[in-house]
Amino acid sequence: MKRDFLTLLDFSPAELETLIEQAIALKRVRHTHRPLVGRTLAMIFEKSSTRTRVSFEAGMAQLGGHALFLSPRDTQLGRGEPVEDTARVLGRMVDIVMIRNDDQQALEQFAAACDVPVINGLSDRYHPCQLLADVQTLVEHFGSISGRTVAWIGDGNNVCNSFALAARQFGFQLRVACPEGFDPDADVLAQCGDAVELMRDPEQAAEGADAIVTDVWASMGQESEQAQRMAAFAAYQVDDALMAKAADHAVFLHCLPAHRGEEVTASVIDGPQSLVWAEAENRLHAQKALLCFLLQ
Numbered sequence: 001m002k003r004d005f006l007t008l009l010d011f012s013p014a015e016l017e018t019l020i021e022q023a024i025a026l027k028r029v030r031h032t033h034r035p036l037v038g039r040t041l042a043m044i045f046e047k048s049s050t051r052t053r054v055s056f057e058a059g060m061a062q063l064g065g066h067a068l069f070l071s072p073r074d075t076q077l078g079r080g081e082p083v084e085d086t087a088r089v090l091g092r093m094v095d096i097v098m099i100r101n102d103d104q105q106a107l108e109q110f111a112a113a114c115d116v117p118v119i120n121g122l123s124d125r126y127h128p129c130q131l132l133a134d135v136q137t138l139v140e141h142f143g144s145i146s147g148r149t150v151a152w153i154g155d156g157n158n159v160c161n162s163f164a165l166a167a168r169q170f171g172f173q174l175r176v177a178c179p180e181g182f183d184p185d186a187d188v189l190a191q192c193g194d195a196v197e198l199m200r201d202p203e204q205a206a207e208g209a210d211a212i213v214t215d216v217w218a219s220m221g222q223e224s225e226q227a228q229r230m231a232a233f234a235a236y237q238v239d240d241a242l243m244a245k246a247a248d249h250a251v252f253l254h255c256l257p258a259h260r261g262e263e264v265t266a267s268v269i270d271g272p273q274s275l276v277w278a279e280a281e282n283r284l285h286a287q288k289a290l291l292c293f294l295l296q
Helices: 013-028 051-062 083-091 104-113 128-142 158-170 186-195 202-206 223-232 240-245 276-295
Strands: 040-045 066-070 096-100 118-122 149-153 173-177 196-199 211-214 251-254
Touching: 013 128, 013 158, 013 276, 040 051, 051 066, 051 096, 051 118, 051 276, 083 096, 083 104, 096 104, 096 276, 104 118, 118 128, 128 158, 128 251, 128 276, 149 158, 149 202, 158 173, 158 186, 158 196, 173 186, 173 202, 186 196, 202 240, 251 276
Parallel strands: 040 066, 040 096, 096 118, 149 173, 149 211, 173 196, 211 251
Antiparallel strands: none
């Protein structure tokens, strides 16, 4: 029976722990492990990308397989073909599919109609692949993330939703500090119970935390809201003063791209506590582990 990876809840906590261990192991044997020779990944991009495209494409190549880049401009999806029809066809031609879009429901419809595994490369609701990389980065740095405290500062967006599910699945505490009207999805918070605490004060969230995480204030497709969001999030910038509220050993994460001077200062993202470059690289290794898990 095929498995999909649409949210972090699609895998058990034990499976996720194994996936992180495998990602760390694959990082050590970067170009010598080729179990996916002859396998093909179809990558459907309805939203632009740097890290997601390069990490999946390079990852398949390093594992011995091949990746196909598909955009709405180049396929019948852009001309109104039903999602299910495309899913049925691709399921007969390729071994696995990754989709990056702005519609979780359409992603789930595609997965239900497709006979091969489907990966969520980002949707309007979740970004589970990013969280695999984030957790890998924290595990590499701290040895374990269980029992740690992470502070999310800013918009309760798709990455924040996935961070909340990660707190539940990996056993850490997440404090989310965001202004009213920008909360994570209520149904996501309901699924996480005591693992996630919602608050308004970023300093309260950062106090004693092991890691501080943020994201852009206006994501792709929200450019028209830029001025409104700049005003709403003005007090939620991650700067040196906020980092000083965290534990002395605290680290900083950001999924990128970053806007220095908005959600984070240059002194933080380019400073000694920042792990964002290791975090970005780990997209490659975590997704290689995911591809192997789903195809083997």
